[in-house]
Amino acid sequence: MKNTSSTHGLWALSAPAAPATTPLSGPVEADVVVIGAGFTGLSAALHLAEAGKSVVVLEAGMIGFGASGRNVGLVNAGMWVMPEEMPKALGPVHGPRLLEFLGNAPAEVFALVRRHGIACEAVANGTLHCAVGGAGLTEIGVRARQWAARGAPVELLDAGETALRLGGGRYMGALLDLRAGTIQPLAYVRGLARAALACGAQIHTESPATAVAEQGLGWEVTTPSGRVRARWLVAATDTYTQGPNENLRREQVGLPYFNMATPPLPEALRATILPGSEGCWDTREVLSSFRTDAAGRLVFGSVGRLGVADRALHRAWAERAMVRIFPQLEGIGFESAWFGWIGMTSDNLPRLHLPGRNAIAVSGYNGRGIAPGTVFGKAIARYICGDCPLAAMPLPVSTITPAPWRRMREAYYTGGAAALHLVADRI
């Protein structure tokens, strides 16, 4: 399972090389074994190694093979759930705590990037949540008011200001969130890996955990050519879970999401599109997202799986949709395309599980995992080090509950997006 331009698209082409890693071979011992080398697992490993713990990370594929290497790269503050809904969903203790934790999360990402000198095209210029129609305008208005009441640096832009910031589009307005920004996600996750290695963590790629067993006071994790014994187990496999922790995957419904990138735009054209380099998405249920990268490409995304049957129709739709927002891109087309699975939970909130003694898992970021995965990885490390008791965690502990009708709902999302993109010219 390599990260190639067909699986990871532009990000595989423009990220700095991954640090050299090898499969696990033979038995090893450590304080902590982490399964999964995405944002969550590598942030946990980095913070554990910085705190002096011996850590072994096992990754089935390559670093960033899962969602961490395939996403849009929007470093968001918060979840889809409205700020005022959070206390209703999680209670008066965890609700406000999670809001504050996630609201500060982008700043933690950008600080970590600076501290470890991670070359990942980090741009902290904010994001624009673009309103489609009156309903979209109402939604961003409510969101802006609720965040502003908590002191967050958010601003409502009218249609004219939005068009100026975008260099196109016919949106009714936008919510500018100055806490947020963009990164090159595969470069960021590889940078986290490099930083963790520099602090003494071991990372073994092409090393799927095939069996996990509680043993004595700790855990034994088996791979095809090795074995790790550790006091603590961190399961950081989220939507891409395979093997022994499969139940983590079963509590999520997978939503396929694709991205397509133009070639680097000529400077004169580039200057007309997102001159402030904000990351953007819209309020539609089947949403679109767009952002630029450091070389001046436009990365355009929406819901859909790029399978044999639907790749061409999503591509044709995306070309039309992009040109409707940015008419100046007529005839430019895309040079790369890729997709990944976003894991949705029943209430659009992430989950904290304790799957055994000295074992912890956080997953289910609902397409908002860059900043949350980073800060939850750090929280996991602090919990294991005894610096953050369970009662102080930003989420309550829950039991793993399979999502009903999971496969049917995944087929519905996949088929529904394809049907919509076949018939819709709605921007």
Ligand SMILES: Cc1cc2nc3c(=O)[nH]c(=O)nc-3n(C[C@H](O)[C@H](O)[C@H](O)COP(=O)(O)OP(=O)(O)OC[C@H]3O[C@@H](n4cnc5c(N)ncnc54)[C@H](O)[C@@H]3O)c2cc1C
């Ligand atoms: C297309 C797309 C767009 C998105 N856009 C955004 C965005 O713009 N902003 C944002 O914040 N979030 C976004 N997300 C969500 C975000 O990418 C994820 O929430 C986040 O990457 C999850 O990180 P993670 O480390 O928990 O899991 P992952 O990055 O998925 O890592 C899990 C890893 O575990 C490995 N693994 C699984 N089973 C085993 C095993 N048995 N043994 C060893 N290894 C195993 C997998 O190979 C994988 O590499 C998007 C997701 C997708 C798919």
